[in-house]
Amino acid sequence: MIEIITIGDEILIGQIVDTNSAWMAVELNNAGFQLSQITSVHDDAELIKSALDLALEKNDIVLLTGGLGPTKDDLTKLTLADYFDTELVYDESVYQNIESLYRTRPSVLNELTKAQALVPKACTVIQNRVGTAPIMWFERDEKVVVSMPGVPFEMKKAMTDEVIPRLMKKFNRNAVINQTVQVFGYGESSLALKIEEWENALPDYLHLAYLPSFGLVKLRLSGALTNGNELQAEIDRQFGLLDEILGDAIIARNDFPLEKNLGEMLRAKKLTIAVAESCTGGNIAHKITSLAGSSEYFIGSVTAYQNEVKENFLGVSSEDLKSYGAVSQQVVEQMAEGVRKKMNTDISIATSGIAGPNGGTEEKPVGTVWIAVSMKDKTISQKYYFGNHSRENIIERSTVSAMILAMELIKGI
Amino acid sequence: MIEIITIGDEILIGQIVDTNSAWMAVELNNAGFQLSQITSVHDDAELIKSALDLALEKNDIVLLTGGLGPTKDDLTKLTLADYFDTELVYDESVYQNIESLYRTRPSVLNELTKAQALVPKACTVIQNRVGTAPIMWFERDEKVVVSMPGVPFEMKKAMTDEVIPRLMKKFNRNAVINQTVQVFGYGESSLALKIEEWENALPDYLHLAYLPSFGLVKLRLSGALTNGNELQAEIDRQFGLLDEILGDAIIARNDFPLEKNLGEMLRAKKLTIAVAESCTGGNIAHKITSLAGSSEYFIGSVTAYQNEVKENFLGVSSEDLKSYGAVSQQVVEQMAEGVRKKMNTDISIATSGIAGPNGGTEEKPVGTVWIAVSMKDKTISQKYYFGNHSRENIIERSTVSAMILAMELIKGI
Structure with a gap:
């Protein structure tokens, strides 16, 4: 299981909405990983460490986002160096990456940005190809902690290109499938009554959720099985049965907007x-x-x-x-x-x-x-x-x- | 301090983005409360209870959203009844509220919706004027746990009309102010260097954060003091000094879109x-x-x-x-x-x-x-x-x- 810890006062005072976690959840699910929890904490060393402690008790993987900017309010890197009992060292490859980014920028590379090339000695550095803060991969007792920037497009590129492929390599995964149909013309509870018999007959390993959304209700079937083909076949069969009950009210068999x-x-x-x-x-x-x-x-x-x-x-x-x-x-x-x-x-x-x-x-x-x-x-x-x-x-x-x-x-x- | 616990598989598989927490954070801040953490957990009784345990260790107030729908995947009400060692009882005032909502709706009140009138005996019920799931207010050892629907407009109405006013009445509050200016034309680190001297001279009780956003950088000063007027005067003075440094680059002294x-x-x-x-x-x-x-x-x-x-x-x-x-x-x-x-x-x-x-x-x-x-x-x-x-x-x-x-x-x- 994976926990996401998002770090940043801006989330806890409501200045930004955490859209990163939802995106990460979808990508991790598609790769066969499941999230156990999302936790948002302040830019505060003690709070970050205690969230890490709790997360590592229950999970094999902890993904951190945020708190990696060049300015003083960002504490994640220092905190991680402390947590993993290591020191910051200058990393030439990170410096080269930062310099190459600045070649296409109008602004000048200043000392705050240069300091982004200092990284905790104990981590494996993953280059951030679209930003100055490097991604840091730590391992301890077969568990993995990865720290990524909170800037959405930097985090997304790191996740897609590096973090998810490396996690898939390191951990064995169970097949997880979430699939959705979109139903129009019913309220949540009238729909529940209409499909009650079908819902009660679902196999144990399939879980149904109702998600009302601006006049639509999305029905999501989720399941986890060792055999992914079997799981997919059963979900297809169940949605086929649902088609017979709801007919035209099903406007899409997907979760697309x-x-x-x-x-x-x-x-x-x-x-x-x-x-x-x-x-x-x-x-x-x-x-x-x-x-x-x-x-x-x-x-x-x-x-x-x-x-x-x-x-x-x-x-x-x-x-x-x-x-x-x-x-x-x-x-x-x-x-x-x-x-x-x-x-x-x-x-x-x-x-x-x-x-x-x-x-x-x-x-x-x-x-x-x-x-x-x-x-x-x-x-x-x-x-x-x-x-x-x-x-x-x-x-x-x-x-x-x-x-x-x-x-x-x-x-x- | 307050912790928000959002309950729902849909958040942890990334099907929806949690926009509720950011809205709640802003409203709570304005009322003088600060968030310590936001935690998102699955619709799972054991996980909800363990998140509650941890949250109540560190906070006086825990606000729960989600998991109150009429369908089987929603477990919050049952879990809370169990957690507070109480039973579900029929509440006539909730039933009356549900019935009055249905008078303006085209659909018929069915048994699943009627069951929304069952509430844990130990809680104080707050009516939900725009939805069928009642708001539940629990107290134990001078601490408060409130459970609200996850549907944004239902949660917002409950927070504004009932929950925040009741919390303000029950708890003494410190003056908390967060104020923002929006700066155009600088990157995050070039701005940091430009205002370095000003930043270093800030009083201890003021905290500066940099929030880059699509070509803008927002600078937020946050502080907490017993004397709110004094705090506001100092923030005004600091932003006045900043005006002199940045001039026209400050396009707004607010956090408005x-x-x-x-x-x-x-x-x-x-x-x-x-x-x-x-x-x-x-x-x-x-x-x-x-x-x-x-x-x-x-x-x-x-x-x-x-x-x-x-x-x-x-x-x-x-x-x-x-x-x-x-x-x-x-x-x-x-x-x-x-x-x-x-x-x-x-x-x-x-x-x-x-x-x-x-x-x-x-x-x-x-x-x-x-x-x-x-x-x-x-x-x-x-x-x-x-x-x-x-x-x-x-x-x-x-x-x-x-x-x-x-x-x-x-x-x-």
Whole structure:
């Protein structure tokens, strides 16, 4: 088992969100390792040492992130030298690596950065190819402690290129599989009742989890067996049974973000898409374009926050805007049709709603959202109500619902 | 001191990122409490109990999130009943709360949800006004353990309305202040050298941290003193000294996201803004509109992923697109001017670059980004190079740089 210890005051005062651990968990799982615990501690030598003590009692591997910067608040390296009862020594290979990084940088190599070449004598150094803080690999009593930078892209490169391959070599692994289906149209508990019989009949080595997420529920089956093929076959069989129970409510048999499933449908059917956003404010375009290769199917979008933009850029009727208001079936359908025609795409998505916290009325309270999807011969629209949620949450739910509505339309093509 | 224990397999297999803890840390800090540690454990009774044991050794308060769903994988309530040596009893007030929630829901109250009204006899129940899982407050030997749902908006409402006010009442607090300035144009170590003398002269009770973030470095001063006014005055004085050293490089004396600082500048100067995005794909519009009240200054945006959209929606010259390419000074300036004129705003932002991982050339490698900002009498543009970063990272750095360039332009107005 592995424990991750993240080091840094910034996590414990909430200045940053720890996204590293989730990424590491996924990569470690894929390599057959399981996490027992994630622990976040301050930049404090005593706290780091006591967390290490506890982690090494229960685990074979402890991965540390953070606290390796060149400045005084970073204590991890000194603490580890102390913990492993060793001294700091100058490492020429680290210095060479730092120097080569600075060759492509505009700034000058200063003494603080040069000091990054001092490393604990007892560790094996792994070069950090994209940053100045070296990765340090310690071993004691067949257990491994690895210290990596907290900067996400430095940590990710070190994990992928060096740390995980070395861990796989050193430790024997059990086959671990986590697989997910995404279900739309059920609440968590109504879904649980619908699949109760199936759930109760699962073999002991499979574990089911329910993960509600902005109008979707993800169902995850996890298991560990010596025989990975057997495990995979059983998970496939169980998801097959689930298909029979839930049918179309299963919108994907994976844990991909929706924009990826939408993108793959568009690519497979060679369709292009455009987006007209009001309440989602650019979030749908942002989600779609966050994926490499999205330029194959994504043509463009208009964020039409003000009514003039809806009229001038999307051709929405100014009379309808007056009669029905911006948050209406008439307007959202015209937005979808307008952007599709003007950007000359196969399909389009449009949103118009009240994300709040202000701007609601009795007739159209905060959380009221109209969504339309349009193709050449067909435009469909639907009204949603996400009342009582935060602005961020309403934007996110609208984005999810819009992508699902688009996927439903595309399925029929 | 407080420890947060987050409970849920989904965190340890990396299916979700723990955003709750950072939010809780900020709110607790503001109320004068400090976090000692964050621990994430599996949905497993023994692991939960041993984490509780360790946390109660070192802390007066332990806050648990997660594991309170109605389904079988959620074990927190049963585990707590066992840990506090008590039994589950039916609580009529919880049942009434659940029933009232269901009155506004389309779904039917089923037996799994009804079972949420069973609570450990030894706890004080706090009603969850936005979800079915009650909040449970336990006391033992003057220490407090509170269990809350992991669903972020349910946890946030419980913390704000009930848990923090009750903790403030029960525990005496020291004044704790964390304040941040945002510095642009320095790397972490070059900044450290620039302010070395100032840093060395800080009083003992102030702690400085460096937090690099997509081209910015945030400097955070933290301190704890019995006299909060004295602490605040000293932090103000220190930041005043820092102003003299760093001047314009300090772009904000707060920890707000850039879009908030940009938005407040626009609001203060009564300016409107429009955005034309290529490589940022809607992210700038999304960031700006994520804030309540942004419709006061944000008019709209065009995501012009394909060249036709740059021509038809923004009036970019098709000849220039051919001669210079989409990622060029000529095109990005025309994008900025085009969207400003067509949306009739005071200022505008445009981006055009190669976010990768594909699409780079020798002349314009992945990470090359042109950014322009435009107002009536002036358009400025700048070339950036974010090579060697991920797509996500390049999009984020471009977004940050574009907002900073806009803030520089607005300062001069």
